[in-house]
Amino acid sequence: MRAMWLGLLKTMRPHQWVKNGFVVAPLVFAEQLFEPTALVRALVAFALFCLVSGAVYLLNDVRDVEKDRSHPVKQHRPIASGVVPVRVAARASAVLAVGAIGAGLWLASGFGIAMAAYMGMNVGYSFGLKNVPWLDVLIIAAGFLLRVLAGALAIQVHISGWLLGCTFLLALFLGMGKRRHELVTAGDGATKQRRVLQFYQLAHLNLAITTVGIATVVAYASYAFSAHARELFDTTAMPWTIPFIIVGIGRFLQLSGAADDARSPTDRMVRDIPFVANILGWGLLVVWLIYLKSGLAV
Numbered sequence: 001m002r003a004m005w006l007g008l009l010k011t012m013r014p015h016q017w018v019k020n021g022f023v024v025a026p027l028v029f030a031e032q033l034f035e036p037t038a039l040v041r042a043l044v045a046f047a048l049f050c051l052v053s054g055a056v057y058l059l060n061d062v063r064d065v066e067k068d069r070s071h072p073v074k075q076h077r078p079i080a081s082g083v084v085p086v087r088v089a090a091r092a093s094a095v096l097a098v099g100a101i102g103a104g105l106w107l108a109s110g111f112g113i114a115m116a117a118y119m120g121m122n123v124g125y126s127f128g129l130k131n132v133p134w135l136d137v138l139i140i141a142a143g144f145l146l147r148v149l150a151g152a153l154a155i156q157v158h159i160s161g162w163l164l165g166c167t168f169l170l171a172l173f174l175g176m177g178k179r180r181h182e183l184v185t186a187g188d189g190a191t192k193q194r195r196v197l198q199f200y201q202l203a204h205l206n207l208a209i210t211t212v213g214i215a216t217v218v219a220y221a222s223y224a225f226s227a228h229a230r231e232l233f234d235t236t237a238m239p240w241t242i243p244f245i246i247v248g249i250g251r252f253l254q255l256s257g258a259a260d261d262a263r264s265p266t267d268r269m270v271r272d273i274p275f276v277a278n279i280l281g282w283g284l285l286v287v288w289l290i291y292l293k294s295g296l297a298v
Contacts, residue, residue, distance in 0.1 A: 003083055004078075008078070008089065010077075011054075011058050011078050013054065015270055015271070016266070017050045019266075020046055020053060020147060022144055022148050022151065023042070023150055023151035024042045024151055025148055025167075026042075026151040026152040026155060026157055026163070027155055029290070030157040031291070033291065034291070044107055045104075045111060046151075048100045048107070052096065052104075054096055055093045055094075055097040055100065056097075058079075058089050058090075058092055059090070059122070061080070062089050062090050062093065063127070101116050104116075104150075108153055108156065111150050111153040113153075114150035114153055118146045118147070118150070121139060122139075122143070124139075130194075130196060133196055137178075140174070140178075141172040142168075144167050144170070144171035145164060145167055145168050145171070148167050149164070160232075162223040162226065162229075165219055166216065166223060169212060169215050169216040170216050173209060173216050173249070173252070174252065176205060177252055177253065177255075178256065178265055179197070180205040180206065180256055180257070181255075181256040181264065183197050183205065184202065209256070217245055217246055217249060220245045221239070221242050221245075224238040224239045224242055225238075233290045235290070238286075238289060240285065241282055241286055241289070244281055244282035247278050248278050251272070251274055251278065255272060
């Protein structure tokens, strides 16, 4: 029994909950980080999104159990290995989703609706949309957009088009990188592990990920130099954060191009010391510039 409960928790991917940090992005960029009420609401929103994303991971593993059993790494997942029965995982997913969305509606109706949209989109993804090429990565990117939107709705602040645009491009870049890595490492067993891979070609993915990576850097740089950022944060120093974005993009390209490691690059990045250190550096600099109004200038 203990092994099953631990297996359920592991299947919910706690190490992936760092992605839900996008939920608190509006708190930071709306300069509400040190407002107690907004901070508490943002943290509750983050926790609820962790629960609903855990429900999504449970559902995905239930649907992919047979494919996971043919994967060199995924075959050891609790559901694929038999530690967690499929029926138990399915019920746990439903309970988590309903409970989290219900609590989200109590926190703020708009936030709850955004969570329900996220869950509904992922149900569609699990039941077939993940097999539609390019749409599958667009859905991944849309999931990050919904995280940011939900975070803004939870604390009831205006959300910047710049933030949404940069988030979408970054998430699209990550999704394409994940598909490229799967194609590189799967070899002849690609379609057994993920059916949609048969529709992708490595050359096309390389071109797409390079293009979107460049677009992400350009979009963020445009934002950092924009009058909007200068006026909103009362500083001209936001361009100092651009190198962190370039380093992060480059490091993820390295991780997604590693053919000798079957682990997902999105799994590896949250454990990769250089990548994590770069993200922390970016976050600390952003908070310093926004809240302490550093005298740095460009």
